[in-house]
Amino acid sequence: MLSDIREGMALPPVVKQITQEKINLYAEASGDFNPIHVDESFAANTPFGGTIAHGMLNLAYVSEMMASVFGQDWSSSGRLRAKFKEVARPGDTLTINSTVNSIEDRDGVSYADCSFEVRNQKDEVVVAGEATAKLSRGQK
Amino acid sequence: MNYEQLTPGYEFPPTSYELSASLISKYMQAIDGRVNGFVPPLAITACAIATMAGSISLPPGTVAIHASQDLEFFKAVPIGATVECHIRVSQKIARGKMGMLILQLEILDQGKEKVQAGKATIALPTEERDA
Numbered sequence: 001m002l003s004d005i006r007e008g009m010a011l012p013p014v015v016k017q018i019t020q021e022k023i024n025l026y027a028e029a030s031g032d033f034n035p036i037h038v039d040e041s042f043a044a045n046t047p048f049g050g051t052i053a054h055g056m057l058n059l060a061y062v063s064e065m066m067a068s069v070f071g072q073d074w075s076s077s078g079r080l081r082a083k084f085k086e087v088a089r090p091g092d093t094l095t096i097n098s099t100v101n102s103i104e105d106r107d108g109v110s111y112a113d114c115s116f117e118v119r120n121q122k123d124e125v126v127v128a129g130e131a132t133a134k135l136s137r138g139q140k
Numbered sequence: 141m142n143y144e145q146l147t148p149g150y151e152f153p154p155t156s157y158e159l160s161a162s163l164i165s166k167y168m169q170a171i172d173g174r175v176n177g178f179v180p181p182l183a184i185t186a187c188a189i190a191t192m193a194g195s196i197s198l199p200p201g202t203v204a205i206h207a208s209q210d211l212e213f214f215k216a217v218p219i220g221a222t223v224e225c226h227i228r229v230s231q232k233i234a235r236g237k238m239g240m241l242i243l244q245l246e247i248l249d250q251g252k253e254k255v256q257a258g259k260a261t262i263a264l265p266t267e268e269r270d271a
Binding site: 016022023025026028029030031032033034036045046047048054055056057059060061063064067072074075076077078079080081082083084 | 172
């Protein structure tokens with residue numbers, strides 16, 4: 001519930017499994033068929049040693065989490081800043097955590113400023129950044 | 141279009157694409173998401189970046205890496221809508237054996253209203269080209 005959002009609170013974490021099937025579906029949906037994502041023989045001969053998930057796929061999980069908490073306003077007024085720090089591979093388990101750092105009023109509208117991290121099963125940070133989403137008016 | 145031809149100020153030809161129900165269905169399966177009648181904003185960004193990336197030819201064996209992404213969303217887009225994507229090279233930075241392309245992107249709906257805007261940083265090794 002948006003009315004429950006408070007400064008310092010953690011948003012419900014999300015856990016996702018990366019599979020080659022999902023990577024392939026993502027490639028079909030986005031049109032990004034870079035062989036590093038979908039061609040196992042090509043990817044095996046790169047410094048990554050195998051296929052990797054699209055960075056935007058990893059970030060999509062963050063956006064989905066924000067949409068689930070903040071609803072339609074996320075799609076019409078959200079802001080996202082992300083750095084891709086590590087690759088995710090088929091078989092990885094990603095956990096997305098986010099914390100509401102502050103709630104600020106701008107022109108009579110409250111915004112929640114959140115930080116987020118996407119970590120793999122080895123506790124390595126895969127994606128990190130900040131997201132801002134609109135709350136209902138005057139909420140703090 | 142190869143990497144050397146991409147200079148600051150260069151604008152990729154605008155591209156339009158339909159965010160069809162079948163495309164969004166595949167996207168939602170990939171991210172374990174739920175369809176709610178609107179296009180997830182990152183599905184729009186992903187199409188834009190893929191279109192741009194597909195138009196750049198890199199030397200064999202070279203892998204471009206998405207290093208960072210900033211985005212601001214202005215308007216929700218219904219499934220089935222067509223959007224138009226504009227991407228411009230804003231900076232090109234050489235850092236040792238790495239090259240960094242900083243791209244500004246803007247996505248408009250059919251009414252020319254801004255749907256989202258942002259900045260993508262793409263990193264790629266330059267060692268192969270120097271060899």
